[in-house]
Amino acid sequence: MEPIKASGYFLSEFNKPLEKRDFVIDQVADDEVVVKVAGCGLCHTDITFYTGQVTPKHEMPLILGHEISGTVVATGSMGQGWMGKSVIVPAVLPCGECELCKNERDNICQKQLMPGNDFHGGFATHLKVPFRVLCETPENLGDFKLPQLSVIADAITTPYQSLKRSKLKKGDLAVVIGVGGIGIYMVQHAKIAGATVIAVDVDDKKLAAAQEQGADYIFSAKGKSEKDLKNEIRETVKANKLPRYFWKVFETSGTGAGQQTAFSLLSFGGTLAIVGFTMEKAPVRLSNLMAFDAEMFGNWGCRPQYYTNVVEDVLSKKIKLLENIQEYPLDDINKVIGLALEHKLEKRAIFVP
Incomplete structure (x- = not known):
């Protein structure tokens, strides 16, 4: 050559x-x-x-x-x-x-x-x-x-694969934790698939962008306990007659705090996808997976x-x-x-x- x-x-x-x-x-x-x-x-x-x-x-x-x-x-x-x-x-x-x-x-x-x-x-x-x-x-x-x-x-294909593996379908409730470089596309993929999409972040600018690009509801996690955030989301779900169970939660922030938040939002029959990467450790009670008969998986590429x-x-x-x-x-x-x-x-x- x-x-x-x-x-x-x-x-x-x-x-x-x-x-x-x-x-x-x-x-x-x-x-x-x-x-x-x-x-x-x-x-x-x-x-x-x-x-x-x-x-x-x-x-x-x-x-x-x-x-x-x-x-x-x-x-x-x-x-x-x-x-x-x-x-x-x-x-x-x-x-x-x-x-x-x-x-x-x-x-x-x-x-x-x-x-x-x-x-x-x-x-x-x-x-x-x-x-x-x-x-x-x-x-x-x-x-x-x-x-x-x-x-x-x-940035765009990785969340797409996680959506495919989650078996998300039209009418499901998708919760995206962290709507930055990966999460903003997770929001869009879920919306294209016909889900109702909730976006969670600590950055108001990112939340505004997520809403402009398909998120139906946005929640700031800044300064809130996991319990308070979950209660806020539950109230919105109840008020808007959204699915109470089988939530599809996608952790795309790539932070330990984001992983803890995502795990706290597991619902009965729910699914948690770990899409973002971090070297941080998240202390969680794995028995929640058993108690909720829920599923969790990691997604690589x-x-x-x-x-x-x-x-x-x-x-x-x-x-x-x-x-x-x-x-x-x-x-x-x-x-x-x-x-x-x-x-x-x-x-x-x-x-x-």
């Missing part, structure tokens, strides 16, 4: 500015392609890698970033059909052959690869990636640009085969995307990470090389 000159921002030391470095891609495996990055979203997981709260699997220096869209500009011998196509790179790349993959749990494949964790990710101009589960995007993106679709790779449905919902504007993202030049990455660490980002950042 013709050598490709590329550059990226490398994590060399935890909590230190990412270092911009040039590199050359001069070879590609038979089952790989080279993607010219159009956009790459900044996720909370990237921040945990940056701070060292979670250690990446790949040795440092490492290019982070796993919410990636771009165009295939070079291929190995087996991937020539992908040449020139615009794609979204799934955040979880399963092997497709193991016991988990064959039992429709490919999102937790133990041989899975994650950009920005197992190999160099999308905070770069180019990256190499296996082509086996790439999601091709339509040629006509309508009012959207390819960089904007990058966040489909995690999204099966690649679900991506097409989500892309369709975004392009048809069933999912509101543009209201929740902001593009930045890739060279601003260290400044934007600083804002993220200070909790000053109001929208999900997308880096454009």
Whole structure:
């Protein structure tokens, strides 16, 4: 192949500015392609890698970033059909052959690869990636640009899978705890599915955005005990003749406090999905699951085969995307990470090389 000159921002030391470095891609495996990055979203997981709260699997220096869209500009011998196509790179790349993959749990494949964790990710101009589960995007993106679709790779698909696994149906009551970068899309997916949606957060701006994007009722948890919050929600449920039981609760804040709140809202026959990630521990009484005959599950990423449905919902504007993202030049990455660490980002950042 013709050598490709590329550059990226490398994590060399935890909590230190990412270092911009040039590199050359001069070879590609038979089952790989080279993607010219159009956009790459900044996720909370990237921040945990940056701070060292979670250690990446790949040795440092490492290019982070796993919410990636771009165009295939070079291929190995087996991937020539992908040449020139615009794609979204799934955040979880399963092997497709193991016991988990064959039992429709490919999102937790133990041989899975994650950009920005197992190999160099999308905070770069180019990256190499296996082509086996790439999601091709339509040629006509309508009012959207390819960089904007990058966040489909995690922020929008992850809550979609959790909704599928919860078996939420029309007429159900969905309660979303934390309506930030992941939760705002959880609200929208639940609304599209026909649920009545309750949004809970400590940030009034996020609650207002959730209401604008589909939440039927909003509740601030700021300064309230779990008991008081649950009583408020129960009163609203009773007054509006909403389902008393079988609540579908989605924890998307990725905080210990959010997990405690979500667990406290379990109802008889209810379901709790842990969608957000945190290293914090939440003290809960697991016997509540038994007493309520309730269910709880964790959700890791999204099966690649679900991506097409989500892309369709975004392009048809069933999912509101543009209201929740902001593009930045890739060279601003260290400044934007600083804002993220200070909790000053109001929208999900997308880096454009």
